[in-house]
Amino acid sequence: MSDLVSELRPVDDGDVLFEIDGLTKYFRSESGLLASLRGGDDVEAVDDVSFDIRAGETLALVGESGCGKSTLARTVLQLLRPTAGSVRYRGVELTEHSDAALRPLRRNMQMIFQDPQASLDPRMKVGQIVEEPMRAHDLPADEARPDGASKRAARRERAMSLLETVGLKREYYNRYPHEFSGGQRQRLNLARALSTNPDFVLCDEPVSALDVSVQAQVLNTMDELQEEFGLTYLFISHDLSVVRYVADRVAVMYLGHVVELGETQAVFDDPRHPYTKALLDAIPVPDPRRSTDRTPIDGDVPSPIDPPSGCRFRTRCPKLIDPGAVSFDERNLDDSVADYRLDTYDLDEIEWADTRGFVRAVDRRSFALPESADASACRAAVESMFFDGSIPDGEAGSAIDDAIDRLVADEWESAATLLRNTFSEQSICAAVEPTPAPADASGHRVGCHLFREE
Numbered sequence: 001m002s003d004l005v006s007e008l009r010p011v012d013d014g015d016v017l018f019e020i021d022g023l024t025k026y027f028r029s030e031s032g033l034l035a036s037l038r039g040g041d042d043v044e045a046v047d048d049v050s051f052d053i054r055a056g057e058t059l060a061l062v063g064e065s066g067c068g069k070s071t072l073a074r075t076v077l078q079l080l081r082p083t084a085g086s087v088r089y090r091g092v093e094l095t096e097h098s099d100a101a102l103r104p105l106r107r108n109m110q111m112i113f114q115d116p117q118a119s120l121d122p123r124m125k126v127g128q129i130v131e132e133p134m135r136a137h138d139l140p141a142d143e144a145r146p147d148g149a150s151k152r153a154a155r156r157e158r159a160m161s162l163l164e165t166v167g168l169k170r171e172y173y174n175r176y177p178h179e180f181s182g183g184q185r186q187r188l189n190l191a192r193a194l195s196t197n198p199d200f201v202l203c204d205e206p207v208s209a210l211d212v213s214v215q216a217q218v219l220n221t222m223d224e225l226q227e228e229f230g231l232t233y234l235f236i237s238h239d240l241s242v243v244r245y246v247a248d249r250v251a252v253m254y255l256g257h258v259v260e261l262g263e264t265q266a267v268f269d270d271p272r273h274p275y276t277k278a279l280l281d282a283i284p285v286p287d288p289r290r291s292t293d294r295t296p297i298d299g300d301v302p303s304p305i306d307p308p309s310g311c312r313f314r315t316r317c318p319k320l321i322d323p324g325a326v327s328f329d330e331r332n333l334d335d336s337v338a339d340y341r342l343d344t345y346d347l348d349e350i351e352w353a354d355t356r357g358f359v360r361a362v363d364r365r366s367f368a369l370p371e372s373a374d375a376s377a378c379r380a381a382v383e384s385m386f387f388d389g390s391i392p393d394g395e396a397g398s399a400i401d402d403a404i405d406r407l408v409a410d411e412w413e414s415a416a417t418l419l420r421n422t423f424s425e426q427s428i429c430a431a432v433e434p435t436p437a438p439a440d441a442s443g444h445r446v447g448c449h450l451f452r453e454e
């Protein structure tokens with residue numbers, strides 16, 4: 001059974017600890033009526049994700065709520081079994097083995113969670129809590145025990161020493177969790193996680209529930225522990241200021257995909273994916289001089305049951321690519337969708353930016369036509385709002401013209417569909433799923449057609 005342990009490859013700092021390839025996790029959607037209405041489609045929580053986690057690093061996973069961060073992390077650890085893909089831990093393929101076979105490896109992989117209270121059994125004393133993983137894995141091993149010490153005494157000594165290591169006191173051994181503050185409880189969780197001497201700790205929003213003043217102290221302790229014990233952290237957080245502070249590398253997730261990955265400084269200083277840019281722009285900045293080029297993210301995250309074709313971010317993307325910028329063949333035009341099958345998209349850059357803004361605004365109904373104005377006044381209002389007074393010429397202009405007619409006739413849905421089908425759906429962003437561009441020398445890579453290889 002413990003054969004797998006003997007197969008583990010030794011790793012040094014910087015070596016690959018986890019190798020994740022094509023990892024996919026779908027959930028069956030709700031049972032019953034809803035499922036039958038939707039044809040029982042799957043929730044595509046994580047879809048074809050590949051990356052490495054390196055020994056000794058802190059890799060942060062960021063993204064909006066529901067984008068699949070926790071599912072990805074749990075699937076890496078095989079707490080959820082993947083729908084497809086591979087996870088190699090120190091050379092061992094985890095997905096091929098049963099839970100029972102993986103059990104001896106689990107002492108190497110521990111977790112701490114957002115709510116330090118919820119993970120501590122209020123009826124157990126601190127000592128029992130910290131020793132619990134050691135008991136589960138029958139640790140310390142005989143050879144790790146001082147001469148003559150019973151296993152029980154050795155556990156007790158290790159628990160007390162770990163309490164000190166995480167910044168608590170040995171005397172707390174006999175206390176109960178409710179006697180501690182939030183920050184102290186998270187330290188208890190750290191002591192428990194470390195008790196089996198792991199090399200990897202999944203930290204799922206570990207400081208989000210703590211006061212800001214306490215967050216930095218706990219993060220500093222985590223940093224010291226990482227150094228002292230050679231730990232690798234996968235750090236899930238929605239708080240980008242915390243991520244900037246703790247992470248060596250950042251993976252940005254959107255709707256089940258990792259859209260950008262790179263060293264923290266590179267991602268923060270030179271974000272490439274429009275989603276990463278929007279996320280960073282959403283961080284409140286105290287310095288108003290830095291807020292010039294902000295593109296706050298708007299619209300809702302689409303459902304992971306029916307994610308958009310092509311790039312999953314394209315329905316909210318401020319940088320949707322002009323259909324005319326890409327050849328017909330590459331765009332893979334879908335005639336069944338097109339309202340207008342345009343032979344050429346003859347828009348210049350400014351006209352495309354105007355058109356894109358118009359398509360998005362109609363889609364979201366984010367403007368109103370002047371009340372009690374006649375048709376030509378309504379038309380003029382739209383043209384001045386979006387096209388600086390005159391709509392583009394050519395085939396694209398005819399489609400826009402038609403859409404404005406529909407708006408004037410108060411047919412918003414029909415105008416939105418026409419614009420989507422004529423422009424958004426004909427972009428390469430809708431037709432083709434972006435494959436991650438090759439990483440640059442620092443390992444920075446991004447999955448966006450703006451960075452596709454020609």
Ligand SMILES: Nc1ncnc2c1ncn2[C@@H]1O[C@H](COP(=O)(O)OP(=O)(O)OP(=O)(O)O)[C@@H](O)[C@H]1O
Pocket residue numbers: 027028029043044045063064065066067068069070071072238304
């Ligand atoms: N057991 C499940 N059954 C069905 N759908 C699930 C299940 N667990 C998660 N999901 C769905 O999978 C998607 C990803 O969820 P996940 O919790 O991984 O996201 P997250 O980024 O960690 O979000 P948060 O930051 O809110 O924790 C969501 O749409 C969620 O509703």
